[in-house]
Amino acid sequence: MHKNPQLRLTRRSFVAGAAGLAAVGGVSRSLAQETRTFDFRTRLTSYVFEDRPPTPNLVSLADHAPPPVLRLRKGQKSVINLTNGLDDYTTIHWHGLRIANQMDGVPYLTQMPVAKDETFTYAFTPPDAGTFWYHPHCMTMQQIAHGMTGMLIVEEDMDPGFDADVPVNMKDFRLNDDGTFLPYFTARGAARGGTYGNVRTVNWDVAPTYDVPSGGLVRLRLLNTDLTRVYKLFLPPVPGRVIAWNGNPVLEPIAMPTQDAPLWIAPGERADIALRVPESEGTPVAVQSVIAGQLTDIVTLRSVGASAKRDLAELAPLPKPELKEPDLANAERKDILFGWSPDGDGTKNGLCGDFGYTFWSIDRKPWPGDAVEGTGPVAHLRLGQSYVLRLYNESPNLHPIHLHGLVFKPIRSNMRTLPANWTDTILLLKDEVIDLGLVADNPGDWAFHCHVIEHQKSGLAGYIRVS
Ligand code: C2O
Ligand code: CU
Ligand code: CU
Numbered sequence: 001m002h003k004n005p006q007l008r009l010t011r012r013s014f015v016a017g018a019a020g021l022a023a024v025g026g027v028s029r030s031l032a033q034e035t036r037t038f039d040f041r042t043r044l045t046s047y048v049f050e051d052r053p054p055t056p057n058l059v060s061l062a063d064h065a066p067p068p069v070l071r072l073r074k075g076q077k078s079v080i081n082l083t084n085g086l087d088d089y090t091t092i093h094w095h096g097l098r099i100a101n102q103m104d105g106v107p108y109l110t111q112m113p114v115a116k117d118e119t120f121t122y123a124f125t126p127p128d129a130g131t132f133w134y135h136p137h138c139m140t141m142q143q144i145a146h147g148m149t150g151m152l153i154v155e156e157d158m159d160p161g162f163d164a165d166v167p168v169n170m171k172d173f174r175l176n177d178d179g180t181f182l183p184y185f186t187a188r189g190a191a192r193g194g195t196y197g198n199v200r201t202v203n204w205d206v207a208p209t210y211d212v213p214s215g216g217l218v219r220l221r222l223l224n225t226d227l228t229r230v231y232k233l234f235l236p237p238v239p240g241r242v243i244a245w246n247g248n249p250v251l252e253p254i255a256m257p258t259q260d261a262p263l264w265i266a267p268g269e270r271a272d273i274a275l276r277v278p279e280s281e282g283t284p285v286a287v288q289s290v291i292a293g294q295l296t297d298i299v300t301l302r303s304v305g306a307s308a309k310r311d312l313a314e315l316a317p318l319p320k321p322e323l324k325e326p327d328l329a330n331a332e333r334k335d336i337l338f339g340w341s342p343d344g345d346g347t348k349n350g351l352c353g354d355f356g357y358t359f360w361s362i363d364r365k366p367w368p369g370d371a372v373e374g375t376g377p378v379a380h381l382r383l384g385q386s387y388v389l390r391l392y393n394e395s396p397n398l399h400p401i402h403l404h405g406l407v408f409k410p411i412r413s414n415m416r417t418l419p420a421n422w423t424d425t426i427l428l429l430k431d432e433v434i435d436l437g438l439v440a441d442n443p444g445d446w447a448f449h450c451h452v453i454e455h456q457k458s459g460l461a462g463y464i465r466v467s
Helices: 005-011 140-145 453-457
Strands: 013-015 036-047 055-061 069-073 078-084 092-095 119-124 130-136 150-155 164-173 199-202 209-213 217-224 231-233 240-245 263-265 270-276 284-291 294-304 332-340 360-362 379-381 386-393 399-403 409-413 425-428 433-439 444-450 461-466
Touching: 036 069, 092 119, 130 140, 130 217, 130 270, 140 453, 150 164, 150 217, 164 209, 164 294, 199 294, 217 231, 231 284, 263 270, 332 379, 379 386, 386 425, 425 433, 444 453
Parallel strands: 013 209, 036 078, 069 150, 164 217, 209 294, 332 386, 379 461
Antiparallel strands: 036 055, 078 119, 092 130, 130 150, 164 199, 217 270, 231 263, 240 270, 284 294, 332 360, 386 433, 399 425, 399 444, 409 433, 444 461
């Protein structure tokens, strides 16, 4: 059902940013060198979606619903004590952070699953500022379907000068009218593009409106944590620019999205947009999408108060990413194929939930499962060397391919021009072949998979070894 955002204004309207969305961990400059410690316990909670009765069995952290926006700082040590309050096993992965392999949160590959009432301590120092996120990597389907995804913001050393910072965590739920959950997926969906949700939310609310200062500069952090949907978003013509893509400041420009040329944000992906909101109080700026032929508001910003009279030119540019350029002239090429699966009887994920089907493969081999021992890497990269990964999509479906622990740059596609911006995820279109360049500078076994979780869990997964 389409909700009029004006109606939402009277029901749920607040200043986004520090005082609005639950955020934990914002640090003052003087504390930047101190360790930041969080004690989180996963737990079940309930939440009201639109006009339904409360939905039980959502998964969140501590006393937050939805899971909090976690604010860390570049170069500052962070310690997260995760205690599992759920009956099921879990782990947490820090999507996009280039940290030590043992802290990456991938069951069996980097750590054992965390049982009920056990605590696992994640300790790391984020090397890059930007928009990242966290999610379980054990019982991934079930726990993400039940809401367990959160934005992870790593603050810059400097202050870029925004008046408001608006986290937008887009995620669909599959709910019955009585608020209970529909099955997480259908086999038919998993074998094709994936299974779509029927309740589209931002920070667990349907088409919310957030108040921002009139004439102010807003950093919109768009994050797609859905299991399946590739969001295609656009904005009205307000002054603005895309400043970061998948956690990294853009080096080659990405155009401001319009209805004719929307910005595609696949599962796992992020975009940071700097924009100046209108001067006159009450004027809405809606991020929209056309979904099933319907013009749909995703999230709306409403300007409040006297004009802050800011100008986009007042923003300090984000610091350039400190990443090593691949040496393409001497890079070894590795070809990797993504496609259908030869017959299989389902991945074996041990304590992390067997999926029951195998539909997908990498290099024509379905991933046998997280808990299967003796499975070799998709590729073995030598530490410190440059590589070109040539990814082939042999299927008609879209696959956002994600690599943990490293970032890469698109070099070329057989179908389109891709801006050469650092990223941890790349969307492969039907029949597309993309070359990626990277320096294998972080040692470990790094998970490598499609971020359509049904694809990941039914075979489109593996890992890349760097040693
Ligand atoms: Cu966002 Cu392997 O994950
Ligand atoms: Cu990841
Ligand atoms: Cu996929």
